[in-house]
Amino acid sequence: MTGFLGGLTASVVLLTLLMGAGSHAVSPAALGDALWAHGVLGPRLRRFAAVVPPVAEGVLGAAGAAALLMGHQRGLQAVLVAAAALFGLYAGYTRHVLALGRGGPCGCSGREVPLSRWVTRRAAALAVLAAIGAAAVEAGPAELSSAELVTLLLAAPACATLLWSLPAAMHEPAAASGHPPARATAHHPTTTTVHRTAEGVPTRWTSPPAP
Numbered sequence: 001m002t003g004f005l006g007g008l009t010a011s012v013v014l015l016t017l018l019m020g021a022g023s024h025a026v027s028p029a030a031l032g033d034a035l036w037a038h039g040v041l042g043p044r045l046r047r048f049a050a051v052v053p054p055v056a057e058g059v060l061g062a063a064g065a066a067a068l069l070m071g072h073q074r075g076l077q078a079v080l081v082a083a084a085a086l087f088g089l090y091a092g093y094t095r096h097v098l099a100l101g102r103g104g105p106c107g108c109s110g111r112e113v114p115l116s117r118w119v120t121r122r123a124a125a126l127a128v129l130a131a132i133g134a135a136a137v138e139a140g141p142a143e144l145s146s147a148e149l150v151t152l153l154l155a156a157p158a159c160a161t162l163l164w165s166l167p168a169a170m171h172e173p174a175a176a177s178g179h180p181p182a183r184a185t186a187h188h189p190t191t192t193t194v195h196r197t198a199e200g201v202p203t204r205w206t207s208p209p210a211p
Contacts (some may be wrong), residue, residue, distance in 0.1 A: 006136030010068055010076060012157035012163065013083050013130045017061035017165050023109040024054035034107025038097045038115070056086060077137045084130035089124035089198045106167060118167040125163065 024031060033051035035041055041049060047118035060079050094106070094115060106115045113119075144152065 004144060004152060005138060006133055007068070007144065007152050008159075009133030009136065009155055010080060011062065011152065012088075012159045013080060013126060013133055014061050014064040014068065015156060015160035016126055016164060017057045017064070017083060019160065021054055021061055023057035024057070027109070028054075030105070030109065031107040034105045034115070037104030038102050040093075040097055040100065040102065043052050056082075056089070073137055077134050080130045080134035080137065084127045084134065087123045087127035087130060091127060094120040094123060108167070111123065113168045113171060116167060116171065118170045122163055122166050126192065134202075169172045 031054065032046070035046045035049055060083050064076060064079035064083070066072075067079060097115060098117060098120065102115075104115055106113050106119045108119065
């Protein structure tokens with residue numbers, strides 16, 4: 001087992017990879033639809049990008065989890081380096097799309113989360129975490145105390161969940177309408193007028209008050 005810093009960063013990155021792969025598996029068309037909406041990639045490259053990154057996330061997440069549990073330092077380091085490159089690619093792509101003024105969903109999950117700078121920031125943060133984890137793993141294994149292990153098991157899922165939900169949490173939907181609410185129409189009491197027919201039978205009808 002690597003040290004606390006390496007274990008925490010590696011766990012957060014690996015959990016995020018597995019969450020991403022699981023989300024794409026639940027909604028396989030979400031990424032392809034998002035890439036089409038961005039309008040940046042050509043048809044062939046778009047089909048490639050819709051398949052390869054989700055598969056890479058699943059493979060890296062599973063391989064990294066196995067290496068972490070088995071204490072395979074070199075294997076874990078290789079996975080973290082590849083994850084840093086993958087998340088760096090995500091950050092560069094989303095930044096490029098936003099710089100072109102394009103929009104659409106982010107394609108990172110089945111939810112309709114729009115592409116925003118928070119998607120880029122999340123990818124950049126994960127790339128940095130993966131790089132830190134790879135450097136910490138390279139420093140060599142270290143024994144964790146019971147308190148550190150418990151903290152790691154609690155903190156890693158919480159941090160991964162917070163990072164994963166960051167774009168959705170920071171999304172501010174536009175107001176449904178920019179028009180001010182219409183003024184309530186003032187209620188004017190009506191007056192009841194009593195008339196009699198030629199036979200003397202009373203009749204009633206209502207009429208609005210004179211202006």
